[in-house]
Amino acid sequence: SQQGEEDPQALSIQEGENATMNCSYKTSINNLQWYRQNSGRGLVHLILIRSNEREKHSGRLRVTLDTSKKSSSLLITASRAADTASYFCATDAGFGQTGANNLFFGTGTRLTVIP
C-alpha cells in the first residue's frame, strides 16, 4: 500500500493563479519530497524537505511540513500552462547507514493550468 495520499486528486486553475496541493502520510519520516510527472515522462524531482524543517522555498515553489499532523503542502505561485502535470509527494523512513531509501509515493494530484 502507498504511504501518502494527495488532496485534491485533480485541480484545474487559470494561468497566473496559485495552486495548492496537500499530502498526508502515515508513519514517521526522514524526509518528504515532491515530484512532478508530465504525461508519458518520468518523474522530476522538485524539492526535498527534511523532517526537522517546517518550510522550504525553491523558485515559485513553497513546501511546508507539519510532522505532528503528518502532512505537507506544495504551493505553486503564478502558475503557468507548463506546470500542467501530476504532482506526487514521496516519503522515506530512512534506512540509516546507506542513506539510500526507497520512496513511498502518494496517489498524486493532477494539475491542469488553463492558458
Next chain:
Amino acid sequence: GAGVSQSPRYKVAKRGQDVALRCDPISGHVSLFWYQQALGQGPEFLTYFQNEAQLDKSGLPSDRFFAERPEGSVSTLKIQRTQQEDSAVYLCASSFWDPVTSTDTQYFGPGTRLTVL
C-alpha cells in the same frame, strides 16, 4: 550529463511471454531502484541495489519478477510468464548519497510502459 535511460520505452507482450527491461543509471550512482506504476497511481517500490548487491527486494510482487545488476551499473528487470496484471510503467531511479546534506535524491528514467495482452 546524461540522465537515467531505460529501454525499451514501450513493450507489448503476449500473456505468458518473458520480458526484460533495461535501466542505465547515471554514471557513478551507487544506488538503483525499480518502481512499478499502475495507471492513475503513484509508483510503488519493487527492489533496490547498492552497487551489485540487491539489498531489498521486498516489493517484488511474485517470484516471476527478477532483477539483477551484475556489474553495479546497468540493471535488468525480468518478468517471466507475464500476466495482464503486470501491465504498468516500470520506472528506474538512481541516486547517490550526499554527505553534505545527508540526503540522496533519486533521479528517474522515463520508464518502460509494458502492456500484456
